[in-house]
Amino acid sequence: MKNSRTAYVILGMLSIQPNLSGYEIHKAIEDNFGSFWGESYGQIYPSLKRLVAEGLIEPGKLVSGPGRRRQGYALTDAGRASLREWLALPFQNDPPRNEFLLKLFFGGEAMPGVSLAHVRELNERNRRTLTTLEGIESMARGIQSQNKPYWMLTLGLGLALTRAALDWGESALVELAAMEAAAVGVDSLRG
Amino acid sequence: MKNSRTAYVILGMLSIQPNLSGYEIHKAIEDNFGSFWGESYGQIYPSLKRLVAEGLIEPGKLVSGPGRRRQGYALTDAGRASLREWLALPFQNDPPRNEFLLKLFFGGEAMPGVSLAHVRELNERNRRTLTTLEGIESMARGIQSQNKPYWMLTLGLGLALTRAALDWGESALVELAAMEAAAVGVDSLRG
DNA sequence: CGTGGCATGTAAACGGTTACATGATTTA
DNA sequence: TAAATCATGTAACCGTTTACATGCCACG
Numbered sequence: 437m438k439n440s441r442t443a444y445v446i447l448g449m450l451s452i453q454p455n456l457s458g459y460e461i462h463k464a465i466e467d468n469f470g471s472f473w474g475e476s477y478g479q480i481y482p483s484l485k486r487l488v489a490e491g492l493i494e495p496g497k498l499v500s501g502p503g504r505r506r507q508g509y510a511l512t513d514a515g516r517a518s519l520r521e522w523l524a525l526p527f528q529n530d531p532p533r534n535e536f537l538l539k540l541f542f543g544g545e546a547m548p549g550v551s552l553a554h555v556r557e558l559n560e561r562n563r564r565t566l567t568t569l570e571g572i573e574s575m576a577r578g579i580q581s582q583n584k585p586y587w588m589l590t591l592g593l594g595l596a597l598t599r600a601a602l603d604w605g606e607s608a609l610v611e612l613a614a615m616e617a618a619a620v621g622v623d624s625l626r627g
Numbered sequence: 628m629k630n631s632r633t634a635y636v637i638l639g640m641l642s643i644q645p646n647l648s649g650y651e652i653h654k655a656i657e658d659n660f661g662s663f664w665g666e667s668y669g670q671i672y673p674s675l676k677r678l679v680a681e682g683l684i685e686p687g688k689l690v691s692g693p694g695r696r697r698q699g700y701a702l703t704d705a706g707r708a709s710l711r712e713w714l715a716l717p718f719q720n721d722p723p724r725n726e727f728l729l730k731l732f733f734g735g736e737a738m739p740g741v742s743l744a745h746v747r748e749l750n751e752r753n754r755r756t757l758t759t760l761e762g763i764e765s766m767a768r769g770i771q772s773q774n775k776p777y778w779m780l781t782l783g784l785g786l787a788l789t790r791a792a793l794d795w796g797e798s799a800l801v802e803l804a805a806m807e808a809a810a811v812g813v814d815s816l817r818g
Numbered sequence: 819c820g821t822g823g824c825a826t827g828t829a830a831a832c833g834g835t836t837a838c839a840t841g842a843t844t845t846a
Numbered sequence: 847t848a849a850a851t852c853a854t855g856t857a858a859c860c861g862t863t864t865a866c867a868t869g870c871c872a873c874g
Contacts, residue, residue: 503852
């Protein structure tokens with residue numbers, strides 16, 4: 437396992453909640469990290485296998501629930517040590533990929549209304565994200581854990597970024613609408 | 628060429644500045660899109676070849692400058708049409724990957740000082756980003772183009788997000804420092 | 819003239835997603 | 847017990863990065 441950050445997300449999840457299954461880990465990542473991380477089953481299940489082979493986790497109890505019984509896993513001491521090592525390493529900046537910004541930048545080349553539609557769509561997505569994050573926030577209010585301060589900090593950045601994007605989106609909407617109107621006006625003068 | 632967004636970034640770049648070479652396209656992407664997009668030579672050169680084969684761009688003049696002569700490329704009508712098509716398509720949300728947030732979330736498991744160091748590092752990176760973006764902003768002030776409003780909008784979101792992250796970072800620093808101090812205090816009481 | 823770095827190009831490796839396959843467990 | 851869904855597992859594919867190879871131009 438060379439670079440696999442999947443493994444560390446798994447170790448991390450198991451460090452805060454023991455005996456999670458692959459399925460539950462996937463769900464936990466989606467629910468809690470959805471706005472800043474993602475893992476597919478195609479990554480998770482093979483990683484679990486390798487982690488067991490390396491002795492960083494071990495199979496635990498079978499978990500019942502809706503559907504098939506799930507195989508839970510638990511962190512070993514070696515696993516916890518490995519997680520701690522990784523946490524102390526400098527975090528890497530993942531290659532930035534924001535297709536929205538790309539399309540907006542080239543908006544001058546697009547057909548009328550295109551950029552406006554993109555901004556509207558971005559705002560919708562951000563509103564959904566904000567709702568999700570606020571949901572997590574109110575969930576979090578109830579629980580108590582020594583990890584909570586870190587969770588709230590994480591949540592705080594997500595909220596701050598989403599709100600900033602939403603603020604920008606509102607004003608961009610106004611600006612773009614004015615531009616389009618002006619362009620139409622010029623067109624009709626010319627036409 | 629199925630999904631290659633590389634191709635469209637290239638088309639886009641050529642749409643606003645004709646006769647760019649692969650090298651110059653790479654540099655332009657890094658300089659202007661550095662905070663939200665990236666392309667490697669390993670993507671750019673093969674893409675240029677395919678775009679020529681498909682008639683979306685065509686080899687243009689040899690560009691002189693420092694170093695070896697560069698092969699410039701120009702957008703064809705078909706290329707411009709293809710760009711416009713792509714721009715009108717819904718933008719895709721790229722898989723979110725923020726390793727910083729991941730490590731911060733699991734901060735409770737890390738050794739003392741780790742999260743604080745990460746936040747400090749994040750702030751440094753964001754300050755650099757902010758400087759870069761402000762540099763672009765003052766550059767942009769001079770030029771005039773019908774594309775400028777879109778460029779300023781793009782820049783505006785980058786600035787807003789970076790500033791929001793920086794604001795968060797400042798307060799997170801204070802909070803974490805307080806937490807660490809408290810933890811040390813408790814430790815010494817226990818010890 | 820030769821050497822250093824600029825510009826182009828390519829192959830292999832990698833992380834990750836997608837699509838598909840297959841048991842197991844409810845529930846109707 | 848049939849249908850539906852849940853949970854696990856895997857193989858192929860895809861875009862991208864990395865590392866390496868190579869010629870060309872400017873400059874010492």
